[in-house]
Amino acid sequence: MTAPDPFALPPPSTSRLRLLFLTVGAGTLFAGYWFLVLTQDGWRERNGACGRLAQMAGFLDCSTGVLVSQALASLAGPALVAALVVSAYAAAPAVITRWYGATPLAPWPGELATTVEAARLTRRPVLMVSDRGLLPRMFTYGRRPHYRIMLPRSVRYHLDTAPSTIVATLAHELGHLRNRDVDRTYLALFATACFALAVFVPVSLSAGTALDLAPALAVGWRTAVVTLLVAGTWAAVIRAREHDADLRAVQFRPEDMNRLLAGGRQERHSPLRLHPPLGDRREALRDPARLLRPPAGRAATEAGAAGVAAGVIVTELGVMLHTVLPVPPIVAYWIAGLVAAAPVCAIVGLGVWRGALAGPREPVLRDALVAGPALGAGLLAGAILAPRTSVQWNRWLSGAPDQTSVMTPAQIPPVTAIWMAAVLLLLTMAVTGWLALAARAWLPRSGPRAWPYAALAANVLFGVVFGTWFVAARLAAAEQWTPTGIAALVITPWIALLWAVLTLLALLCLWPLARREPLTAAAAAVVAAVLLVTPHVVPAEPVRPASAAELPDSTQAGAICLGLFTVGIAAFGAPGDHAARQRLGRRLRAADDPLLSQAGDMFLRGASTRSPDLAALAWTALVRRCDHLNRYPGTPVPDPPPPLPTESW
């Protein structure tokens, strides 16, 4: 039996890099929103102009336009960081060459020329000689396809005294070029540095001046943790590529590489280790399949870290997409979930598949079933760590609209929170378990070629799970729903149908197991049956968190809005309760504010035509108008106690 090829599946550094970029993107999205919206008094003038419009249609269009513009403005954060990263990446080769006083090596000594030839690169790199360096240290730099390798000035001395060391070190650097990871490394480095300098430091300092101590600390520590997460992901990218470079180098300079690693010493590492332990590197050269089998616990740790990053991404991106895209909230969150699921799948799923590729006796399913809950726990932590959820912005910044406020899972009522956490952990475990079974089903037939299809399928499954769960979490945190209430609200007939289709397709994908491992296939079928039945045991109608409550019997807009903030969604009544909406409409119609009065008309029309869409639009109009009256010039309304009602949920 031949040893598995560690390069048969994509290297793990690529997926970690994608996760790093997405985490940086999510963090910078918040930074953009912080600097361009939250600290700009929520665009008070533009909002005030909307509030002065006489017609509800105009008011809704205008205020929606402001919210969309604010959400789009937050893209300036990622755009700025991307510009900085690309500029640094473009300038790096020239700066490094100048910094090291490097000049091209000419002519190439014979050993170096043969080593470069042996690497069989599509394009030969330029060998540069630094104006310093007693030790045989080298590194790669440059931009695709013009790569360079920096040699120490003492290269000729070392070639004379210890050619094997120079050849092995050069082979390692050529291994990086073979793996095409030079651009990725520098982009990751600059993204991490720019995130720390352009996001963490300015946001923390700005929060310290713009907010009171407690909310400033809440923003500061979350931003710090996200920065550490980015730095940790970057270090993981750097570490993972070293193994791959060693493996490439040993393909064309085996003796020199083995001698270098056997006789060399580990550089003293900082807490953020940038290179794998030397012992691991020696072992990986001895048994390359070892790289396919991470040690026990590492898969779960990686899954947890990926989950944290994904939680941050879905939270930040979901809020933005929900505001910008003209689609139902759950679709916006599915899109955010799919975006975050791609790198998660490529880390967790690839880990599972690499383990399966290492050999049929590997405990792949067990590892996957551990990684799944770890991923779910990471998602929970990420949802709490996202800077957007640091504080209820509209409580601390007078101009921040209600739309800005994103509740954290920590604000979900305990019983609902426990249920929701359990559901998330079980669902992520189901998907990772499916990935392990898919590996067992497909690898013997199709080999690693099947991975892209499995990744795509798992991406969809993860994306739907992430998106649906985060929508449910926002609802549960905002409105104190019961577990069944949340389930009934989120799992509509269409979503139940989608759920069933995905479950059946996932089960069908495991068909090759039916003959080889009938017991495993039967167990998968049982799990699928449970997943298929679950949506049908939730109540058809959502149970409101509280019985329908009425707004105060007053014509004053301030009193009505205070009542709305007190009773919350209960004022809307149950979904089919048109009588409640009629009462609400009559009360609003008599309000002294013309826009609230028009919202009352909308409720009445919705009740008479029994249109849930019109009722939802009227609710949005009511909530947004009250928010405007509170935030921007007009009749002041006292600060509402949490939880706040959300729009159109």
Place this chain on the structure above:
Amino acid sequence: MPEQRTPYEIVESVLTELSPEEVRHLPELWEIYLRDPRELERSSEQLLGSGVLAELAAWGPLVVTFVGGALLEAVREEITERARGVFGFAARRRAAAQAVEEPLRAFDPVQRRRIGAAVLSRARAFGMPEERAQLLADAVVGELQRLADATAQDVDP
């Protein structure tokens, strides 16, 4: 006139004794060393690099760094001592520049032992095997002893 030798010449003598075939590279190694004297002391992880500190089987960089470093340090201390009381910082800066060209006077036995111990401790800190580190320290102490003997012969008719 007593014999006077610069730190470079002492380093050259030590390298000649340990590995004569490397002496032809010494001018370049010395220049590289003077550009970044602390390179070998930085054993921390380099962001760009393989992460492996290759074993140095040859003597050149070790002699240049550890012997040269200990000698230059000793000379620097002496120059700074002579200029004490004027401007400490300026004196230290001038001493660092002068030390390279300054001819060495004969060190007394205590100073020779101290230089030998400094070489030994730097070599150990770098991770050199004990045997090689001791060999290096003995070589430099021996060379300084020879310098002291030669100076004594010149002074004593």
